Every structure is written in structure tokens, then in C-alpha cells.
Amino acid sequence: MEKKKEKCSEAFKKLSLITPGGVNSPFRSFREVGGETLFLSHGKESKVWDLDGQSYVDYLGAWGPAILGHAHPAVVKAARKAVDSSAVLGLSSIWELEMATLVQKAFPSMEMIRFVNSGAEAVESAIRLARGATKRSKIVRFEGGYHGHGDSILWTYGPEENHSPKESGVPQGLADETLIIPFNDSKGVKELFRNREGEIAALLVEPVAGSMGVIPPVPGFLETCRKVTEEYGSVLIFDEVLTGFRIAFGGAQERYKIRADLTCLGKILGGGLPAGGYGGRRDLMQHLAPLGPVYQAGTFSGNPVTMQAGIAAIQSLAHPKVYKQLELKTEKLLAGFREIADRKEIPLQTPHVGSMFAIVFAVHPVKNFRESLKIDGKRYSQFFHGMLEGGFLFPPSATDAAVLSIAHSEKEVEQTIRAFSKLQFT
Ligand SMILES: Cc1ncc(COP(=O)(O)O)c(C=O)c1O
Secondary structure (H helix, E strand, C coil): CCCCCHHHHHHHHHHHHHCHHHCCCHHHCCCCCCCCCCCEEEEEECEEEECCCCEEEECCHHHCCCCCCECCHHHHHHHHHHHHCCCCCCCCCHHHHHHHHHHHHHCCCCCEEEEECCHHHHHHHHHHHHHHHHCCCEEEEECCCCCCCCHHHHCCCHHHHHCCHHHHCCCHHHHHCEEEECCCCHHHHHHHHHHCCCCEEEEEECCCECCCCCECCCCCHHHHHHHHHHHCCCEEEEECCCCECCCECCHHHHHHCCCCCEEEECHHHHECECCEEEEECHHHHCCECCCCCECCCCCCCCCHHHHHHHHHHHHHHCCHHHHHHHHHHHHHHHHHHHHHHHHHCCCCECCEECCEECCECCCCCCCCHHHHCCCCHHHHHHHHHHHHHHCEECCCCCCCCEECCCCCCHHHHHHHHHHHHCCCCC
């Protein structure tokens, strides 16, 4: 039995009265795994604490941003200094230049960059830009992927699958502009572009799918996306909100050696503060206001605190050793899990790319959304609650990516494996 979390429970009940579902983002809800969402009070290095004072080794990583662990000294120092000089200025600042230059070094395809405040905003803005630049309206995206909650690409995403666009609040006309095919289906991509010649503004892809179990691209898939978009004059948008600065310093584009036309970033970008960014080919980016007719703006875009925190975070990550070590630790954790699962005769897949991984209770590796529906959610709930009880926090969803940070110690990885070995599955 899990320990009673009185303060968390009381806060959850109260917040549920004034905030739908007691959460400011549905991901935080424990609906899928059962129980009430935790209220966290603070974090330090690899750990977070709940309101009742229990600590957890954190593999949720705030859904991606916490690659340096929590309250990293360089980020804290930069953010404090920035707040002291006013948290918001309203015109351009030198930090935007420094940040853009750093991002460009990691992502050379981003010849020009715009900063926004979230991953969703970055994706929605990139889509508008692609539509404006190509004067076409259709967007191709992959079933079960997640690109934020923007109208243009919400349809159809995972759990909302059975809802009609109308009841989801997405205009039918906009849903009709979204063409959805299975992830990793190179043949499907080619056929779709052939059948819709001249209609498709952009192909939007998470290079490693992060919301249906971690699904790496099969060999040739991203290359096909690149080739076909080029051939048909469409824009290739890489949604690297999760993979950017995560699976390599230069994200999927560095890892798979593919150059996107537009790239969307978020999560790690702001060092834990709310940031997003999008950028790419100069000729495309020049369609943006004030240079061109595609409008996108933001009071807080390029905010000085976010920029300075982000600069500190990115500078701390800019060493090849960082990514090597992250990957080795992740492999150690997952090898430990697999060994135990084998011993217990529990079917387990542990897909990972760099330090982005998933604990997938399934017999076979998952290659797309339809296959992800076969994941054993009940077993994941047992895993989630068992690990939580032992002081280890994983995503409260069987299909969302878990992550590891540079702050996780070898000892903590071993403790996590030991905790997994003690779990009882029914
Ligand atoms: C791949 C991907 N794109 C976009 C988003 C949206 O980012 P944000 O939650 O910052 O709006 C997410 C968030 O989980 C994501 O994983």
C-alpha cells in the first residue's frame, strides 16, 4: 500500500474544485495509472519532493526539460541575476542574440530563429509559416504523435482518438487540412505525397516518437520524409521539442544526419523556464513579420530571464562527454530492468535513444501508434505505483517518454534497478 499523502491529497481536492481535473496540464493527471496526482514542492539534482516530504529519484524530468537535474547552480545563478535586472523588458536584448547564436551552433539548419514561449507555440507558428510560404494548406502528421495542443495538429492525437473534431473544439475544416498516416511508414509517405501533389504545405514529424512509447525511426524513414518533401516542394518540419538537446546536443538532426527545413524546440531550451523556438531556412523565415506577411508575436518571446537561464543550460550541455555519459547510464538502467523482467518472465521492451526511454510492457517492440495500443497499461500502473512507493518517479502514462539527467548517480541507477526487482506483478 502506498503511504498516505495527506497534504498532497488535500491540495488535489481543493485544486480540483477550481481547476479542471486538478491539473493545469492533463499530462499531470494520474487518470491513466489511477490515483491522485502528486503535488511537488521542490527539486534538487536528480530528486523531487512532494508536499508530504517524500523524495523521489526523478525519471519524469519535468517531461523533458530537466536534463541537468533540478536547480542546477549555473541555471539558478543566471536566472537570479536576470530577475534582478527586471524580468521583462519589452524590446530586444543582447541575450536573444547570444541564445540564437548558441542554438544555431547546435542546429546548423536553423539559419534564422524565432523564440517563443512553449513547444506548442513553436509548432503552431512553424505550421503557419510553412502554409504562408508555400501558399498551401494541408499538413501531414503521424498518428499518435504529439506536437502540443494547437488546433492545426491536435487532430487526432492518442486518447482523443474517438472524439470528433467538433466535440474536441477543433473546427472540422481545420481537421480536414490534417492528413494523418502511421509513423515509420515510408511507403505511405510516398503515396500520400503522390496523391496530393501541390496540396501539402508541410510534413511534421517527431524524429523519435515520444508519446507512444519511445519509437525510433526505422532506417530510411526520416530520409524518405526528407526526399519526398524536397521533391514535392513541401516544408519538412522536425518537431525536436523533446529530442532537441536531449538525444544529442544537436538533437535528431545531429544523430540521424538529416537537415530539416524548419525545426521546433522547447523543453530543455529554457533551462527549465518556459521557452520555445523555431527556425530554419532563411528564405522561409523571411516570410515572418515584420519582414513578410506571416504574423507571429509574443509579449514574453525572448524573455531575458528565460534567455539567460537557457544560455546557462545550453552551455552546460555543450560537451560531447555529457551525452556519452547520459547514454551509458540509461543503458545500464535499462539492461538491469531487462535482466529482471527476463527472470520474472515479464514481457518488457526498453526502447531508448540517448537518455530518452520508455518502459514498455509488450511482447514486441512498438513501431507505431496502432502497435502501442497493445501495451499492457495495467502492468505499467503496477510498475508506476510500485516504483513511486519505493521513491522513484516515472511518467504517469504507459506511453510517454521517461528521461534521465546528468545528476543521476550510478548508485541511484542501481537503487532503481533494485527497486524494480522487488516489485510484485499480478
Ligand atoms: C514532441 C513535442 N512537441 C511539442 C510539445 C509541446 O510542448 P509544450 O508542452 O512546451 O507546449 C511536446 C510536449 O510534450 C512534445 O513532446
